[in-house]
Amino acid sequence: MKTRQILFTVIISVITTVASMYFYNKWNASKYSVVNSQGKLPVNYTGYDGGGTTGQPADFQSAAQKSVPAVVHIKTKTNPKQVSNNSSNQRNNPFKDLFGDNDFFDQFFGDGNRQRVIPGQMASGSGVLISENGYIITNNHVIADADEISVTLSNKKTYTGKLVGADPSTDLAVLKIDATNLPYMLYGNSDDVRIGQWVLAVGYPLNLETTVTAGIVSAKARTLEINARQSKFPIESFIQTDAAVNQGNSGGALVNTDGALIGINSAIASPTGFYSGYSYAIPVNIVKKIVNDIMQYGTVQRAYLGISYPRESLSDEEKKKLGIVDGEGVYVLDVVSDGSAAAAGIKKGDVITKMNDANITSAAELQEQLARYKPGDKLNLGYKRNGKDYSVSVTLKNKVGNFELVKNGENNILDNLGADLETLDKNKAKTNGVNGGVVVKKLKKGGWLGDQSFMRDGFIILRVDGKEVKSVEELNTAITKADKGFTIEGIYPGSDSVYEYTIQKTNGDE
CATH class of the missing domain: 2.40.10.120 (Thrombin, subunit H)
Incomplete structure (x- = not known):
């Protein structure tokens, strides 16, 4: 009898605590959503000095008008959306044996068999x-x-x-x-x-x-x-x-x-x-x-130079090791073999210093200038090699490696794969005993390949849905034609084993 009373008291205490958390969280969430959506934030008056001011730096009235x-x-309005609640880390409801299916406890522990609703915003x-x-x-x-x-x-x-x-x-x-x-x-x-x-x-x-x-x-x-x-x-x-x-x-x-x-x-x-x-x-x-x-x-015509470069600030030790001088330009870490820069003779270790008449001293400046051009555009690229200045004409390519303007939607496929890609050059193809392929140079977070497979950097794509692909352009075409998903086959350098990855086409961000 005493044991049952103790058990009853414990259960009542737990229910009371959980209920308090539930109503507090509900109240607090409601309060938060009001502040961060359409509700105006509290406004306080600032101090006012009625005296005039002299020496104003500029008159902004004309610009404002x-x-x-x-x-x-x-x-904007976003409608409520239903999403699956079958997360693998879903917590089990410890009270299910005592109380059965109960919406109250599911608020805290979830129900993997149910749909949850993301509120409209x-x-x-x-x-x-x-x-x-x-x-x-x-x-x-x-x-x-x-x-x-x-x-x-x-x-x-x-x-x-x-x-x-x-x-x-x-x-x-x-x-x-x-x-x-x-x-x-x-x-x-x-x-x-x-x-x-x-x-x-x-x-x-x-x-x-x-x-x-x-x-x-x-x-x-x-x-x-x-x-x-x-x-x-x-x-x-x-x-x-x-x-x-x-x-x-x-x-x-x-x-x-x-x-x-x-x-x-x-x-x-x-x-x-x-x-x-x-x-x-x-x-x-x-x-x-x-x-x-x-x-x-209907889409952005983005041009690519075909190089990789440091995006973040390097340490003094890293700069010294690479031979980078501050403010000198953008160091070329690597060159895509079939890219625009490679075709113009740019090599790993060169330092990009100019794009047409614009000086380039940082990766941000390089991005800003390059973002103004489209595939097929020509520009003069200034660079340093072994301390000497050079200039070369470069014709920019699109992401799939040609000079054509892309159609609406074509950018999305390769962007959604989430990887830096390049066509496998003939010498490397011969070394690996294949006719050709596409190299996955670097996987990026949030892409199809990284999220849906155990693929690693360096993978060589040979086939998509059983059909050979020998260039980035052919890869783009093959994946575009695929319906809801596709299967990639390929190898890793130095290995004879063929690996297979099945990828689903999900809604991408670009």
Whole structure:
């Protein structure tokens, strides 16, 4: 009898504790979702000094008047989604034997046989009108996965936004609204931006109305690796400013004192998620290229040089070992055998110093310049080799290794594989006793190959669904033709064993 009373008391105590956690978490989650979606954050007045100020550095009124009408408020809605709850690390419900199937305990321990619902979400950001007939630039992360997009102009008129195209690599997207005779912003030239110059950030932060803030350019060609969250091949070369930018400013305008667009506000560096000193904008010269491609071709025509280089800062010891001099250029770690650089004679160990008339001193600057070109474009590449300066003409290729413009959707296949690929050269093919193939030089996180197989770097792809592939282009064609999935066969260098990997086509991010 005493044992049953003790057991009863323990069970009641556990239920009370779990119930308290349940209702607290539910209340706290509700509170959090309100603050971070459509609800306005608490606003406090700042101190006001009625006295006049002398020696103002610049008059921003003209720039603000030009830019405010062309900046729009974007609101998105994502519908609830059902997903499977059969996670392999699902906790077992320890009370199932006592109470059977019970929704209350499943809130905490889950039920692997059930579907769970991801709640719908509402969010907001900003955008910039670039034409009188309703084309709008914004950030990809503002509209990603949205089921509904609404666009409100500065005159309070609201329209339905349609997605024209997006590029996660640069975090840019183009929308269209059905309207005419709209105010729009003129492009500036981000190459003319100088550190220390005044700029304005225009947008709809924290769900407020149009807000204009001022600051100076603090730095150029900054990398944050933030675009790696949405793309396996991020491109970053931000303009850094100290203009106040907050949640909701994403997709808004960074303008100069003439009111010309010089960047699209995209990110902030903050430990809290709110402005604390620095904000980052995508240079307009990258924006122009991406937007024009999306509007003209439906996809980005991205050119590739065919080299690998250090993306992060190297230590002094690493630089010394590689023979890198600070500010000298971008060190070539490796060259894709069938890439544009290899065809022009660039070799491992060369240092890229110029691209046409632009000096290259960092990986970010290299990315920024290369992002302006499309397959088939020619450019002059300056480089150092053994301390001597050289220059060579390079014709840029697309990702599959030819000079053609790609069709909408063709970029996605190879990007979704998640790997650096190159066509196996003839000498290596002979060494490995094969007719040809495609080398998986480096696997990337989040790709089909890395997520769905135990494939390792260096694998040589020989066949897709039983058909030989001897180039990256043939690999792309074979996978594109596959329906829901495909089987890859190949070998590792120095091994006679044939390995087989079955891959499913899942929704990629690009």
